[in-house]
Amino acid sequence: MVNQKLYHGAAYYPELWDEKTIEEDIKLMKEAGINVARIGEFAWSQMEPAEGDINLTFFEEMINKLYENGIDTVMCTPTPTPPIWLSHGHPERMYVESDGTVMGHGSRQHVCTNNRYFRERAAIITEQIAQALGNLPGLIGWQIDNEFKCHVAECMCETCKELWHEWLQQRYGTIEQLNEAWGTQIWSEYYHSFEQVPQPGPAPFLHNSSLKTMYQIFSTEKIAEFADEQAGIIRKHSAAPITHNSTVFFSVDNERLFKNLDFASFDTYATSDSYQNYLFNCDLWRNLKKGQSFWIMETSTSYSASLESYATPHPNGYLAAEAVASYALGGQAFCYWLWRQQKAGCEQPHGSVISAWGKPTVGYQNVLEVEKARKEIEGIITDSIPLQAEAAITYSDRAKIFLKTEPHKNLNYRDLITDFYKQVLNSGIHRDLLPEGGNLDGYKLLFTPFVHYLSQDYLQKAKEFVDQGGVWIVGPITGGRTEHHTIHTDAALGMELEDYAGVETLYTFPIENTGSVGEAFNCSAPLGLWSSVFEPKNAVSVGTISGGLTPGKSFLTEHEQGKGKIVMLGSLPMGKEGEKLLQELILKYASDAGINRRTDVSEGTIVAPREKDGREIWVMVNMDGQGGRVSLPQKAVDILTKEEVPQGELKLERYEYRIIQF
Template identity: 25%
Template sequence: MPETTPRGLTRLAFGGDYNPEQWPESVWEEDVRLMREAGVTMVSVGIFSWALLEPEPGVYDFGWLDRVLDLLHTNGVRVDLGTPTVVPPAWFYRDHPDALPVTADGVRLAFGSRGAICHSNADYRAAAANITTRLAERYAGHPALAMWHVHNEYGVPVSACYCDSCAAHFRRWLASTYGTVEGVNAAWGTAFWGQRYADLGQINPPRTAPTVGNPGQALDYKRFADATMRENFVMERDILHRLSPGVPVTTNFMTALSQCDSVDYWAWGREVDLVTNDHYLITDGRRTHVNLAMAADLTRSVAGGAPWLLLEHSTSGVNWQPRNPAKAPGQMARNSLAHVARGSEGAMFFQWRQSRRGAEKFHSSMVPHGGTDTRVWREVVRLGAWLDSLSTVRDTRTVADVAVLWDWQSWWAQNLQWRPSEDHDPRERADAFYEALYDRHLTVDFAHPEADLSRYPLVVVPALYLMTEAAGRNIAEYVENGGTLVVSYFSGIVDEHDAVHEGAYPGPLRDVLGLTVEEFSPLLRDQSVRITGPDGSELTADVWTEFVVPRGAETVWTYADGPAAGHPAVTRHRLGAGTAWYVSTRLPVQGLDVLLGWAVEDADVSTRADLPRDVEVVRRTGESGTYLFAVNHTASDVKVPLGADGTELLTGERAAGRLPVPAGAVRVVRLDG
């Protein structure tokens, strides 16, 4: 079995992307001195360095990288060594211009940014394999090497190419997937609009057409593009495993960012030795710490519950959003330790020293433009000391309370054109349900719809438009065996080919929910409806309504007005030893909280009502003990009930009864026993 922890790293990972090639060598000695001062344990090197390592075809210059790695090793800093295949050199595109990707409109993109790659291109694959081989042969035995970092953020900014090479590759993929053109025609339903193919050679990528194309084809092309990127990762990984045995191989994911929804991370999580993630706060006015928690929970889930590693986040503001505010004092540490609470084995940043040139020169770094006489640097040094004090947390696992079903391929299908309402956003529903669970202080695991759900008392399905028959059977078995299920509208509608399930909506969920849906009735923009509960209370909803017909389910809330007035809005169905709830409209987070109050009661889940809003308490447990993380995102001091005595690791003080957590602070208690 491949190693899953960075080689030679005995503490939590702390550091960032180190790009010494941006600076004269006279700066390198200062860099490592400051790394020692900050307590840096690992840095990522060489991710964007192909043009320096191979300045001309077949001409290599490893001398500068030798000196960097030797310097880091001498100073006790481990290295996450990148294969620089995310940005081939300019000479490569001069010699192989067809390796540049082509858009669906037929425009070939140009060199000059990053990630401009046709992943089907044979010349790119050969060149990537060559530079990876050269690096592995040279550095497999280097004492600084902790792990390998393949490529960078697959799928950003380009995941799919529509060139002729991709067309040929797509036909091979279809032949492997379906066997014959008849299989493709059946899966895509090409009898509609006369799209039937006589042979696979007639099929092209879903390029821009006069109107909406075939949704089955578009969905399969997303699968193909994802699989093609993954083929290239596996190619590099296998080279590294062969030439550098015992050193884990990873690539940095971006699990919860909508900018990277072209990647099926359930599939990718099975291919890496260690799951790593990049996370950046999306400062759009929402509570950024909730999305952070969601990203950490999702990444841990992709890792199968095992420890993972935050490989990039920011010390302060980023530079690529419309508005990029700085982090408040203490927020960097709070963000970092919140990731650790939810399973990360450290906190890494982009990047070590803030660039003076290039597209990301205004992106914050560990060493800012202002140098060491800055708040950011002082907070970096303090965070390094805190992470050092948490070394015993390594190899423990975060304890989850409930599960949320999540499927990237369902999102791909849902977000294709011509759906009942463009206002229905499945990601918004996932965020809303997660936020409601977060506000009830429940730690979430995410699960694939066909995964084992038996250990969770409550499973939430916020938006699962695409559902296989196997997933439907899995969910029904979960409820029959005593689980509590909450399903949101427009779930269970199509199969894996985007074909509507036979019979009434919601397909494989009809029996478990005890109902059918006769018709969808999305609302117009700015239109809302009221739903009435059994005690006469009202909730307000928008975007979506349905004509629900109970077939065994009881009506709990009813539409008071709108197109479905008088029809069930929220139902509950008892099946076997469990209970299944259905929500046929879009409730805001406050409304979801009311619903979840009923569901968690059915599931007999404790929701920590003794905790204030925006104070999260998460546990990690393992052979070294149980650790309680209390993260206070509020502007007020709070006290968190412990339940057991212990030692607070950041201050070294004993903790008992109610743990004081200052405003904006984090406390980590190793519980006795």
């Protein structure tokens, strides 16, 4: 972003309130320390109540009024909620579910974003907004749309069907090549033209894996193209940076989505007992636009809720811990959904800063704590930079798609990768979550779990990483599928990977409940998930299987290549014993890789390392509310109190944060 400051903000919907309430809101925002507001994402019907009748005066005045009171604005394009004149009587414009259900007007995301008329009107309203508001002094950024594919996934309308066929032809060239790649002779699925290739709608049983996976990839590319189109329109009229608010939950490819945007932002409603999920997002979004600060565009002051559900409210003190952690881990903004509670609609019960009747909510005092912390640490954060980790975990939304097609027994990529991340987090190793296309320069240890398909580009990059001295841990459930979501025919995990790893994969099968126990590092644990069993060729067996169907065979191998090492993890150790074995594995290979950015810190407390003028700064935050400890390797100075802190154990109280410099 343009300004060197930390933002503390909220989503605001002034179009829903009268002038008196707006004046009161601005006064209360200033009292709470809110310095940025996000507006406009659901206001298309107010901006254009009838087709072609566009009036943006209210929003221009609103941005100016906020600016006059020291509050900046992130302006949104209003495309997630197309107005009634666009949808009424036009089922051909609406989103269609996989079962053929056509969405009606209401809620949001009810129109297909690929529909040509929608795109035409979306382009017109976006251009009008950018022209009218793009150079106002209070406008510091743009958000395109809102939470793409939050409530919907792959549309099955006729427009998408036409685009699907075009996309397939561009990708495969000829129908013969598609048939060969997908193996369509199975079950007589063979196609004679691209127009015959169906969408993965209703079927008596499961669709061909290639069809289902490719349709999901097609959908993620199309929504990213929509984002690119909106960004291109805005850039003709405004220099303010552009983002979108996403999550790992939505049906998008975040790496592709943010490719042509200026900075990354996300929404998170993790409860306090899932603080690891919150940290996961920080460690990922920091790397989606490397070198740019990320924004938390939405989080709750206390709890999320809708007409049908609610989450457990945060304990007092937790919100400030969240905010400090995000700022320390590379965030520039910590923003709430929402400022004033909505008086109508499906999210009336949702937590907010101010109630619908204008009084502080149960989370308000915690908002004041966040503002106090922001002021206290702002100079330190803006005057330093986050240190790159030495350990990286590959995150892949494409892997999420492969597991959505092939979930075995309800496997969920988000849960699998988050649980794996927790093991690295609990080891005290500073870590980055890297998208598949991320640069590996500066890393020493690379984890690639749950990535069914390893692209040629990724394989080449990872092999170069190992040759130059890195340690690459592959698996579990990695490498066993081709680009088209089919099985390799030269080797179980592909000959290139197996040759490089010095192994032959003897079998791949569901190993859980077979009595198979993995033994490694003086630990033993039951093995689970769909697993690969290895016969070392040039590799060395590090972990062997006892019991089950393949006793004496290997589930864990290592092989030196160049200056580094490739480690094959064929199965996931399960349960408490599995967690212990994984911890030993992580620490062993972190040591082999020469990892230095690891701290001796109690579980539930984090250390976020930063750097200023060659000196290391640690931001330490207790996240679990149990208090914690950090071992300091040498004496340091507490930047906030200016006091010297001796070498040794430093204790943190419940949700406390400390900032020291060595």
